[in-house]
Amino acid sequence: MATPLLEVEDLKTTFSTDNGDLTAVDGIDFAVDEGETVCIVGESGSGKTVATESITRIVKEPPGRVEGTVRFKGRDLLSMSEEELRQIRGNGIAHIFQNPQEAMNHCYTVGWQIAEALQIHQDVPDKKARARAVDLLDRVGIANASTRFDDYPHEFSGGQKQRVMIAMALVSDPDLLIADEPTTALDVTVQAQILKLLDELQDEFDMGILFVTHDLGVVAQIADRIVVMYAGKVMERGGVLDIFEHPAHPYTQQLLNCVPEIGGNEGGIPGTLPNPHDPPDGCRFAPRCSYAEQTCRTGGQPEELDVSPGQRVSCIHYRDGRDPSLLRENAPGVESGSNGVSSADD
């Protein structure tokens, strides 16, 4: 099997704060293959954004501290110097962010900012950089691209700004695009257009996409594989169909339960995220989990167990000799017929 485009191993990001260290991402692993879309899913505050910003270390250091291994095309990014890393940022790995309203400098034209992203990495004359930027603006669906090049960010709408940000990210032809909730700040119709655009561009530019979102509707639309994060840990991972049809972890099940389109109850998940300064022992989700038992509350986060090919879950109920069918009964996407099968007590 070929090496993945991006391989993250035991990534840990800690912030030193006045109240002591805060571990936002606590030893997670995942990989993105070439041309593949991987979604990191989880509720706000679960460490998704910090995880993606730790990859090229654009997270602020200090107060942040990134440990672990991040291999991009086989090269370890975390052992690189700042200067080597700058060659990767924007060039091999590009970012787009959640809030397009704030993501551009209001003092420069959008064209200048796109050209900057190109000219930092390549010795391109202004004229060619302009042509390339106009070309990309046109490609991401900005009408009259050659005149819009000289407009300032405040002259664009939110959706257009995100298109400009995408053009800026693509200008150096990256291999990996990290998209951190790129549609969250946009209204639903614009959201659909941006997702469609990303999908088209992914084929055209042949790039892997690491997509962060809390919106499972978006996930269903674009993901190949899913990584479910909770409180800095990975709860479950797998192909998009496996996760949507047979969510294994109680957290994933409850998360899917919150999606009204697939028969969710809209009630949300009772409780809140644990205090990141003092995470609970055992499974991070145990305090909010209705299936939690004593074993769940001791030790570290349970090891990941295979539940189906490519689908792994970090939950003790899937250990050998256990009966996980108990967890399945409330899960969405399960046919009603299988409901009465098990009523075993623990």
Place this chain on the structure above:
Amino acid sequence: MGFGRYVTARVLWAGVVSLIITTITFLLVSAAPNPSVQEAATQAALQGGDPAEAAERARELRGLDQPLYVRYMDFIESVYTFDWGWSRSRSQPVTEALGQGLYYTAQYSVPWTVLTVLIGPLVGVYSAANMYSWKDHAATGFAFFGYAIPNFFFGIILLLIFGVWLEVIPVVYNTDVAVFSVQNAVQLSIPVFVLVTGSIGAVMRVSRNESAEFQNAEFMKTAKAKGVSPLRAYAYHVMRPTLVPLSTTLVGQLLALFLGSSLLVEVVFGIPGIGRVTYNALIAQDTNLLLGSTLAFTFIAVIGNLLEDLVFTVLDPRISYDDR
């Protein structure tokens, strides 16, 4: 509505402002008794003549018997044609006297302004980049010190140290040395230093606080993600938006110091600049010269504010010219 029309409107407005100020000045002067008329009357009385008749003649001679609006038109005309009258105390035209003063004022004002404009924002942004480090605290301490200590007092202390005790600079400014000579640079270094410490404090603080906001802005994360180096990020992405609010402070500070403190500093260091010319005119009751320097300072302030407005719109593209 374009930039050109905005500039035209702003320039016209500056003209109106200067006209209003000139008018107020005229009204104040015409309401006050004219010392030369009184002098003529006293002279006549001493020599046994008729003081009332002498006063009348003096008034006629100076056109003071004309109706107010005629005198006003004459005054306005002479102001805008730079025919600012004769300085009695210096026995030369007012414009010439002001020109001579400006010659010396420029010698320390140009380096002082350039240093403030260059160093202030740089140190301020550097301070923000190293916020709460000892470098930041040192810069902040220096800024507050310069802001708090009165310029004339600081000048006297430095003059005492470097002029009297160490004897590296003359106690009274030496006008005999060439403008571009080491000697001149040395003797001007202390007044320049005093004025820079006075003006740079506010500039540093404003640029520090503004850039502190911008260095944490989302667009800085975008820049970092693009692969922009920290130096370039500060030079382009922080400095530029910082200059917008800073331009207001900068012009305000420079003008306030130029109009106020330069007079005190010139008196302390004995520099025969425009501040001293004004001061001496006041002491000698030289109305024409005083009027001339008041107008000169006024015009400088009006032009300064005009430039500030124009720079503001050039720096921040979001400012619209439309409804102004």
